[in-house]
Structures are given as C-alpha cells and as structure tokens.
Amino acid sequence: MDTTSKLTAAAERLFDRHGYVATGMDRLTAAAGMSSRTLYKHAGSKAQLMARVLTERDQRFMARLEVQSVDALFAALEDWVRVEGTRGCLFLRSRAETGGDTPEIAEAVAAHKASFHRRIAEVVVADLGRENSVLTEQVLVLLEGATHAAVYRGADAVSAARAAAAILIERARP
Amino acid sequence: MDTTSKLTAAAERLFDRHGYVATGMDRLTAAAGMSSRTLYKHAGSKAQLMARVLTERDQRFMARLEVQSVDALFAALEDWVRVEGTRGCLFLRSRAETGGDTPEIAEAVAAHKASFHRRIAEVVVADLGRENSVLTEQVLVLLEGATHAAVYRGADAVSAARAAAAILIERARP
DNA sequence: TGAAATGTAAAATGATCGTTTTACATTGCA
DNA sequence: TGCAATGTAAAACGATCATTTTACATTTCA
Known part of the structure; x- marks a missing residue:
C-alpha cells in the first residue's frame, strides 16, 4: 500500500x-x-485531501450502484451500510460543515450528487422501460432517506425503503 | 427580545x-x-449553547407536526423548508460533526429523533385507524429523505416524497 | 440610598489550528 | 559514484480556539 x-x-x-x-x-x-x-x-492542503477522499468514495460507492433494477439499488445500499456503517452521507456532511465555502469540497459533492441522480434515472429506465422523472425523484428520496434514517433507526430503515420502492415501481409499471 | x-x-x-x-x-x-x-x-459553554439551540428547534419543529394526516406532515415539511431553507437536518449534522462525543448534543439529538418517530407513529394511527410500524418507518424515511434530498434537488424532492407517501397510505388503507 | 444584579470592553489564558521550515536519513537510478 | 527523489523528526509560524479574568458602567428594587 x-x-x-x-x-x-x-x-x-x-x-x-x-x-x-x-x-x-x-x-x-x-x-x-x-x-x-x-x-x-x-x-x-486539508481541503484538497478531503476532496480526494470524496472523489475516491464516490467511485467506490457508484461502482456498487452498477445494477439493472431499482430493487438492486436498495440491496446495494444494504451492503454499503453493512460495510461502512450508518453515519449519514459524508458528502452532504462535508459540505454542510464547511457551509459550502470550500470550493474543492463543494465541487466534489456537487459532482457526486449529479452522478447519483443520473445513475438512479438510468436504473429506473432499465427497470421500467421508459423514463419517469417523478419515480426517479422518489427513489432518490428513499435512498437518501434510508441513508439518514439508518443513523438512528438502524438497518430497518433501509429495508422499509426497499419495500416502499417496490410498491412505487409496481404501480408505475405499464 | x-x-x-x-x-x-x-x-x-x-x-x-x-x-x-x-x-x-x-x-x-x-x-x-x-x-x-x-x-x-x-x-x-459552546456545547450547552448548541444543546439549547437544538432543544428550542425541536419544539419549533414538532409544533408544526401537530397534524392529523400523513399528507399534512409533508405539507408541514414544505412550509418548514420554505421558511428555514434546505441545509439538511441540523440535529444529525450536529451529532455527526462531534462524532457523538459531546453528551449534551448527543442527548438533545436522541430526544428529538425519538419524538419525531413517536409523532409519525401517532399520525399514522390517526390517519389509518390502526398502528402500522412498517408504514411508520416508510413515512419517516420519506420525511428524512425529503429533508436531505432537498439540499441539492430543491423543493421538488419534498413534493415527490409527499406523492409517494399518499400512494403508500392509500395502499395500506382497509 | 445603596447593594445586588446585569451588562460592557478588553486583555490574558493555555491549547490547538493548518502550514512551512530546518536539518538529516534513506532509497533508486543514470 | 553521485545526484535526485522521497522520506522522517521536530521546531517554528502566526492565527485562532474556548474560556476566564480584570476593571468598570448601568440598571433594578427593597
């Protein structure tokens, strides 16, 4: 190493x-x-170090989201929290801690969240056969919510989110 | 003042x-x-000041959640982010910033999140006519997710969460 | 009237912050 | 063989941290 x-x-x-x-x-x-x-x-510098941490973490996290169904997104999140624990989203925390005033950090966070949203939209298309921006937003909210609720509610939050997403997907299917 | x-x-x-x-x-x-x-x-002290900030904020936030339906919970959150802006949950951020090592802060956060969960469970009972722990967890995840997704997705995240909750509630109704 | 309460301004406390520098040791390669 | 690169250890940098202290002014009320 x-x-x-x-x-x-x-x-x-x-x-x-x-x-x-x-x-x-x-x-x-x-x-x-x-x-x-x-x-x-x-x-x-310290800020550049944090930016590099975030960029590497983004790659590691996004690699796990290379899946073909919405349900697999939640399965991937379940794996992630099992390995990484439940302390909320490091990207949002970093930006909030610095008030958005540290450019290297703010940019790394913005890049990650843009990729995150893009990936969810892609998976929704793969799963549903067509675009659905509302469903994409809802899946994003459920993933973000599971990440943060798990901090104090534990892994149950992730499985509850997974079940909710399954219902929304089923309802949206033609 | x-x-x-x-x-x-x-x-x-x-x-x-x-x-x-x-x-x-x-x-x-x-x-x-x-x-x-x-x-x-x-x-x-600084930590006690933060604890007092959190306790007051808890009262102000929880007062807005004195409603009778799940949909009204999301309407209340829409009002909240309109007034307070979208910077994520101050309680979770405070605890994360201090690594959970500042007792006054950790206790204020734990108390707030316990109240928050309790209130959601009560509203689910009022809306549905009976307890439903899975639905309670899902509504909590959607509220938490809307709060954090709104940081980078804006108010759309809250309305998407609201619509998702309406679907889950309708499905759970007898 | 006078003491207690409540405030301000400003300096001092000792620790810790992020960062740079000085001085020196080890390695890899031409 | 010798130089460039890469490392360590440790001190110094000036700034800032949370907190306390010193000295003094104003208000409140019995």
Whole structure:
C-alpha cells in the first residue's frame, strides 16, 4: 500500500467518524503514519485531501450502484451500510460543515450528487422501460432517506425503503 | 427580545449556516451583540449553547407536526423548508460533526429523533385507524429523505416524497 | 440610598489550528 | 559514484480556539 492511498484511507476514516473540521492534521499524520511534510507533499492542503477522499468514495460507492433494477439499488445500499456503517452521507456532511465555502469540497459533492441522480434515472429506465422523472425523484428520496434514517433507526430503515420502492415501481409499471 | 433568546437565535443561525465546530465564539458574540462574559453567563459553554439551540428547534419543529394526516406532515415539511431553507437536518449534522462525543448534543439529538418517530407513529394511527410500524418507518424515511434530498434537488424532492407517501397510505388503507 | 444584579470592553489564558521550515536519513537510478 | 527523489523528526509560524479574568458602567428594587 503506497503512501498516497494509505493517507487517503486514514483521512476517510477520521473525517467520516469525527468530522472534517474537528479532525486535526496531527491526528491525520499519526493515523497515516507519516510526517506532516510528507502529508502536505501528497495532499496539498486539508481541503484538497478531503476532496480526494470524496472523489475516491464516490467511485467506490457508484461502482456498487452498477445494477439493472431499482430493487438492486436498495440491496446495494444494504451492503454499503453493512460495510461502512450508518453515519449519514459524508458528502452532504462535508459540505454542510464547511457551509459550502470550500470550493474543492463543494465541487466534489456537487459532482457526486449529479452522478447519483443520473445513475438512479438510468436504473429506473432499465427497470421500467421508459423514463419517469417523478419515480426517479422518489427513489432518490428513499435512498437518501434510508441513508439518514439508518443513523438512528438502524438497518430497518433501509429495508422499509426497499419495500416502499417496490410498491412505487409496481404501480408505475405499464 | 431578551438576552437569552437573542443569543439562541443568533447561535442557531450561525451553527446552521456555517457548522457547529467551524463557528467561533467571537463570531457568536458579534452576531448576538454581547460580550463573551455575558454569553458564558447565559450559555455555560459552546456545547450547552448548541444543546439549547437544538432543544428550542425541536419544539419549533414538532409544533408544526401537530397534524392529523400523513399528507399534512409533508405539507408541514414544505412550509418548514420554505421558511428555514434546505441545509439538511441540523440535529444529525450536529451529532455527526462531534462524532457523538459531546453528551449534551448527543442527548438533545436522541430526544428529538425519538419524538419525531413517536409523532409519525401517532399520525399514522390517526390517519389509518390502526398502528402500522412498517408504514411508520416508510413515512419517516420519506420525511428524512425529503429533508436531505432537498439540499441539492430543491423543493421538488419534498413534493415527490409527499406523492409517494399518499400512494403508500392509500395502499395500506382497509 | 445603596447593594445586588446585569451588562460592557478588553486583555490574558493555555491549547490547538493548518502550514512551512530546518536539518538529516534513506532509497533508486543514470 | 553521485545526484535526485522521497522520506522522517521536530521546531517554528502566526492565527485562532474556548474560556476566564480584570476593571468598570448601568440598571433594578427593597
């Protein structure tokens, strides 16, 4: 495991568990096992490090959503929360923590949410055989809601969302 | 407007817009128009101030959810985001920012989310004539999802959630 | 009338912030 | 062999953090 990915992995863990602003660079260097000089050579700045964390996380998350049915989207989310835990959406949290005032972070979040919406629209088309923007919005709301409700309601929130989506899909089918 | 409520109002605004950790006490004193000595006499500490902000916000939010139908819950949320804007749930954000390690905050968040769930269950009973824990969970997911999806999708997310809830309610009716 | 309460302004506290720098060791490659 | 790259350890940077303290002004009310 090379220096850069060791750093990104440690940063993701700390930012996700303790928050972006509250995580100091000394904690980061200690967790990544490197000097601050090396950290800054690889990361540039704290904000750039967070942006890289978000971009990598986006790729990892979106890879799991390469499915052909709406139900499989929720199955993928169930897997995700099993592996990553339930702390809400790191993208929205990062942007909220910085008030949207950190460009690198705001851009990474916007890019991720655009991909997320696009993917859901594609899956709805694959599942339903045609576009349906309202259903797409509803599936997005259910996925976002499951992610955040799971923080305090646990995995039940995801399965309830999955069942709700199944009903909406069935009703929309020709 | 007395000192305490002027402070709480200013604190809610800053914490909500710029984040809890990122908001310094000097910014708070400037916005509230008082010295730090007075601020600490009234607030105790930054964490206690945030806890008081959350408790007041909980009362203000829950007062709007004193309705008799699931559809009215979503109408109330539409009103809420029109007035308060769309920055996600301040309760979940506060807890995430502090990693759950600040007891005053964690307790205020837990209390709010318990009330929130309880209220939804009550409204489902009032609307449906009987308990339905799965439907309750689904309505909670839709409300939570609308709140967070609205951050980047706008008010459309709330109306899509409202329509989805109407379908689920109709299907569950005897 | 006078003491208690409530406020302000501003400095000081010690810690921690993100970032840069200085000085030195190890590696890979021409 | 020697230079460029890549690393470490640790100190220093000035700024800012939450909180307390010192010194003083105003209001409230018995």
